[in-house]
Amino acid sequence: MTERAEIRARDRSDTEAGRGPARAACPAVFIAAPASGQGKTTVTAALARMLRNQGKVVRVFKTGPDYLDPLVLAQASGQPVDQLDLWMAGEAYCRQRLFDAALEADLILVEGAMGLFDGEPSSADLAALFDLPMVIVMDVKGMAQTAAALVAGLAGFRDDIRIAGLIANACGSKRHRELIDAALPAAIPLLAAVERNAALALPERHLGLVQAEEIREDLETRFEAGAKALLAEGLADALLQLPPVAFDAVPDNHTAILPALHGQTILHGHTIGVARDAAFSFIYQANLDLLERMGATLRFFSPLTDGCLPPCDALWLPGGYPELHAAPLAANAAMRDDIRRFFAADKPILAECGGMLYCLETLTDYDDRAHTMLGLLPGHGAMRGRRGCQGMQTAELPEGPIRGHAHHRSVSEGTPEPIAHGRRQRHPAPGEAIYRQRRLTASYLHLFFPDNPAAVARLFERDPADHRN
Template sequence: MIQEIKIPRILVSGTGSGTGKTTLTIALTKALQAKGLKVSVFKCGPDYLDPGYHSFVTGKTCQNLDGWLMGKGSVISSFISASQGSDISIIEGVMGLFDGHSPNSEAGSTAEIAKWLQVPTIVMIDASGMAATFSAIASGIKNYDPQIPIRGFVANYIGSKSHLSIIENASIPLQILGGFPKSYEHSFPERHLGLHSAGPDILTEEKLSFWKNLSEEWIDIEKILEIANSAPPLPKEGPKEIQTKAKDCKIGVAYDETFHFYYEDNFKKLTDYGAELIFFSPLKDAKLPEVDGLYIGGGYPELFADSLEKNKNLIEEIRNFANSERPIYAECGGLMYLSSEIQNIEGQSFSMVGLIPGKAIMSPKLKSLGYVEVHTEKRTILGEAGIRFRGHQFRYSDLILENEDDSLFSYHIRKRNSEKNTKEGYTVLNVLASYVHAHWASNPEIPKNFIDSCRRFKI
């Protein structure tokens, strides 16, 4: 049975990366919270870092919304579910509004999410050195695809209030919702994967208060609330009954400053299908929790390699866990941790768990970026051969194997818009490790199969 649900919502988009979408989203969140509103925040695309910022600010998990990885149905259901209990939902776009998987298609773009969720959209434009040209750019964006409900624009990097007034006068009849002056000293620092990971040292109270106060002074918050409240109802299906087994499977999840790149939807699917998640820290814990399987996600092991190496008790615990043939699933940073060693940018090497016979070598240059499709070539802890799912890679390291033994590989990976397949998916015992960040909405059988493997090999 289809019902309708009213969710006040707004989408913060831009003309490209670096236009200030994350800063505006955080500023709006803080300003709305100051009004006593409960805010849910979402991030378009596969990124992990921006969602960490939004989770820190809201105190609740920021969900990813990715059309290519998840599909329309999962995007809508995830949005509706995670918006419950909030007064307003803010969605931060990815890259430019129309940028997706192809220059000739909106598939995988912020625009696609805007249409699927019928969400009023505001666009942030870098206005430095502009006057009437701002209006020309804004007009082009608004008219490019009339199906996208663009409701206003925000000017970033403006020089003064008079500069903003000039842009407003030049942009009639477009709706200018305000702007931000240049304030580089309050910007959020970046590194090779984008922003630094969220934390109180980065998102200080002083910075958060600054952006809240600035938005209250320079942005028409009341108009944005009005726009958000104008969003039409969304169709909501009645609750689906998920047949779950009793929670007799415990999965240990590596989660700390080192490993925190996970899709929340993957966690939800594991718990929906009967797993209990128990979190532990490879940095600080000397022993593993009593669990039936391990899930080690991505992160920054190269930054904490010295401390990871020194935690020899936990390394030995993970080796023994693997030798008992209990399942371990690892992604990107998790793969690096399970390798023989990590070599950082400075050329220093640190011994790791040593289950995957290879050395992860960091590079100052990006080694892989983009969406991939995975096809399993043999049976793994994720199921039988022939399983397909989608994921994303974003890495600055390569794994140099000690021996190119075909028995190590279980994946064929194809990059989007490419016919070339590469071997990957390293398997040893019941360990499966890869550079791919998988989103299990692309194949909900994956979490079921992983749980079944954990049950099958539990001690």
């Protein structure tokens, strides 16, 4: 173990024992872009793999509520990947996650969302709050000096951000690189130029990247090719030699993660069955961590392949791609019958987005074929092409408000009167409908459990009357 690794291990141990440092420092970089589709995730994954291949510990974070990118980045880095979102999770949560990562990492990478100034709060807001230097990833196909002008404009748009350099993606030739490099402001270096190569890009589908589990071996090939390309640019040394960024610990680490519980394990003795397979995979690791910290035991099962539920007191049916697996979901009659019995016994079920579609009577896929689903909730779901709905919302539940987001390309019809609607972040119109049948709570909303742990506990309790404040 290196001297630095020994120091990190000692600091982490001391922190867990309540006597650790109040501040941790580590080189850190925010990977941003002028727009979506510039190659941020491809570059971030390649950077993580490049440094991992050198024996470095790289902790990666993803800005916003994304589910798919973190799975890819976790495979590339070999480390868990958490979401950082100032609206959904809050400043204290984000600060503590970065502090914890700095205790163990040689480098922290934070991948932005959309364009760096898009959204409220934006990627730039997160980078500015934690003083993270930003590296701009830009697809430079079809332009040369204009790429430098765009970078200069981004750098000068706000005075509270720092641009550490440019990574020119889809660069066509050595001469192309030279033209961009010569036009950049002196304070913004060209850190790397990545050639146009379809073998480096990550495969996509209608809600974003293809799930990592489905193409694991293909991703490995792409990670290694990207790492090799960036290593040849000398990028590893440039990033590791950046001045460390200091991250302060939240005064009470525990309440930063469980702000409403103050240490109570109010789900102690509860077992929660969690659907997790190719059809249901949109799961925040932070949600799983929270349930376990509240005392719950988690039992994972597959609605696609398992014949029955595991013994459990409550169910969580998260989002995912049921539309891609509707036929096998419909064919697994044994599982459908077991979930129906669970529902009839008035046991709690939370169904989010794809999980809600599974709870409807039928689901019509992209080939216009209708498949029988659980029928716990009246109504029918159908896919609707490329148009969809997305946005940050607060679920206004009887148990309490919980922040989250919606992102779907389906519609549901014939559903009952909702008990409530989501409250949009910045728009007065009602958000997603929230349904309740017996103990089933269903909505298109994906909930971020750490926002209101007490409300989440009430959702999953065997008997809501058992809750103790």
